[in-house]
Amino acid sequence: MTKQKEPEKDVKSFEDLQQEVVTRGLCGRCGGCASFCSADEMNALEFDRTDGPRLIAEENCLKCGICYLICPQIKALDGEVREKFGWQPPIGIYRGITSAQTTEPRVSEVCTDGGVVTSVLRYALKKRLIQGALVSRRTGPFGRQPFLATNPDELIEAAGTHFDEVQHLGEFGKDYSTYCPTIQEIKKIGQMKMDKIAMVGTPCQIYTVRKMQTLNIVPSDSIVFTVGLFCMENFSFNAKSIKVLEKKLGVKMSDIAKLNIKDDVILTTTSGQVHHLPFEVVDHIARPACLTCPDFANDFADISVGGLGSPDGYTTTVVRTGIGQKIYNGAKQDGLIKELLFRKKEKATLHRTELMAKITAFTRKKKARAKATLAAGASA
Numbered sequence: 001m002t003k004q005k006e007p008e009k010d011v012k013s014f015e016d017l018q019q020e021v022v023t024r025g026l027c028g029r030c031g032g033c034a035s036f037c038s039a040d041e042m043n044a045l046e047f048d049r050t051d052g053p054r055l056i057a058e059e060n061c062l063k064c065g066i067c068y069l070i071c072p073q074i075k076a077l078d079g080e081v082r083e084k085f086g087w088q089p090p091i092g093i094y095r096g097i098t099s100a101q102t103t104e105p106r107v108s109e110v111c112t113d114g115g116v117v118t119s120v121l122r123y124a125l126k127k128r129l130i131q132g133a134l135v136s137r138r139t140g141p142f143g144r145q146p147f148l149a150t151n152p153d154e155l156i157e158a159a160g161t162h163f164d165e166v167q168h169l170g171e172f173g174k175d176y177s178t179y180c181p182t183i184q185e186i187k188k189i190g191q192m193k194m195d196k197i198a199m200v201g202t203p204c205q206i207y208t209v210r211k212m213q214t215l216n217i218v219p220s221d222s223i224v225f226t227v228g229l230f231c232m233e234n235f236s237f238n239a240k241s242i243k244v245l246e247k248k249l250g251v252k253m254s255d256i257a258k259l260n261i262k263d264d265v266i267l268t269t270t271s272g273q274v275h276h277l278p279f280e281v282v283d284h285i286a287r288p289a290c291l292t293c294p295d296f297a298n299d300f301a302d303i304s305v306g307g308l309g310s311p312d313g314y315t316t317t318v319v320r321t322g323i324g325q326k327i328y329n330g331a332k333q334d335g336l337i338k339e340l341l342f343r344k345k346e347k348a349t350l351h352r353t354e355l356m357a358k359i360t361a362f363t364r365k366k367k368a369r370a371k372a373t374l375a376a377g378a379s380a
């Protein structure tokens with residue numbers, strides 16, 4: 001008797017996610033699958049920031065496939081998301097691109113680049129265009145914790161990437177990561193009866209929100225404004241890999257006052273020395289999931305930001321959507337941010353062309369790295 005072909009499963013479940021992502025070493029530990037599991041209080045999934053997600057009660061799994069579909073490493077919904085948000089090659093839709101900076105002294109004292117993120121969010125809160133913003137604050141050396149800022153002062157706590165407690169590295173746990181699991185926090189806003197929330201996130205996080213919005217998963221509809229950070233990679237390391245890095249650099253991590261990422265990784269020491277590290281030098285402490293990630297420019301955000309291509313003290317700002325433009329222009333008109341000025345119009349046009357060329361080049365570089373890593377077997 002000929003063996004009948006097994007019918008293809010329509011809906012994939014956590015088992016598929018486990019096979020295609022977790023066991024291949026591609027899980028970025030965002031926690032989205034566990035936070036938005038349909039089995040919810042029945043506790044089908046457990047999540048651990050070090051070990052990732054785990055099915056603890058298979059009998060409670062509804063085989064609904066939500067965890068599978070919203071995982072940023074799964075491509076199943078890519079076509080629908082692109083269509084819904086009008087994505088266009090090579091870096092998504094955009095209405096304007098510029099270098100801008102805050103005019104608020106309290107923001108410029110603490111911000112990472114030009115403080116545009118903090119000032120546009122402060123503007124949106126003050127004008128009640130949003131009720132809160134999901135951002136993150138520093139909790140220790142390299143560690144950040146997501147939180148919902150509901151007043152403009154709290155946004156100051158979230159600005160910047162300084163980590164001056166780094167000398168206490170040895171006192172903390174074994175593993176560190178610069179990644180901040182903001183997605184998990186979205187669940188809480190549903191319980192707070194808020195329906196106009198902004199979110200700052202890496203491309204994988206904003207993309208997960210866009211997937212949730214495509215699937216109408218509550219409360220992703222409450223996220224009405226997204227600010228997306230450019231992102232080449234996030235890092236995870238321990239005391240041992242730090243030692244290797246210190247040897248390579250000739251700089252002690254305890255002497256680092258500020259970390260920034262623009263065209264490369266920039267370390268500023270407490271004595272004011274600046275060290276530029278090409279990504280290739282630090283790729284060994286990049287999170288494995290990051291090496292397979294193709295999105296650099298945060299293609300699906302309302303406004304995307306980075307330091308790439310702008311002079312020091314400015315944020316490269318890509319305004320993409322209607323709501324992005326409304327909030328950016330409002331902050332500019334109210335004098336909270338200002339753009340880099342050029343004496344001649346042609347210089348301004350040239351600057352925009354150069355910014356676009358750099359963002360496109362980094363996008364291509366990141367896509368090529370993702371392709372090569374996946375071709376080499378993915379699990380780093």
Ligand SMILES: Cc1cc2nc3c(=O)[nH]c(=O)nc-3n(C[C@H](O)[C@H](O)[C@H](O)COP(=O)(O)OP(=O)(O)OC[C@H]3O[C@@H](n4cnc5c(N)ncnc54)[C@H](O)[C@@H]3O)c2cc1C
Nearest residue numbers: 111112113114115116117118135136160231232306307308
């Ligand atoms: C992990 C990471 C990688 C980056 N990679 C690049 C890159 O390769 N090239 C590039 O040009 N720019 C990169 N950026 C963006 C850049 O460092 C600045 O965040 C951006 O230019 C905005 O500067 P700002 O002064 O306007 O922001 P600020 O006004 O200082 O506000 C910073 C905002 O970022 C949020 N934030 C800080 N750290 C994290 C984190 N770990 N996860 C989520 N949110 C966070 C804060 O909540 C805050 O709202 C990266 C940022 C991060 C956090």
Ligand code: SF4
Nearest residue numbers: 037061062064065067
């Ligand atoms: S119930 Fe749905 S979301 Fe939860 S583990 Fe099962 S398939 Fe995934």
Ligand code: SF4
Nearest residue numbers: 027028030031033071
């Ligand atoms: S990347 Fe996020 S959604 Fe995907 S398996 Fe890991 S924790 Fe779950």
Ligand code: SF4
Nearest residue numbers: 203204231233290293
């Ligand atoms: S490189 Fe990709 S997976 Fe890694 S933090 Fe950035 S956007 Fe997320």
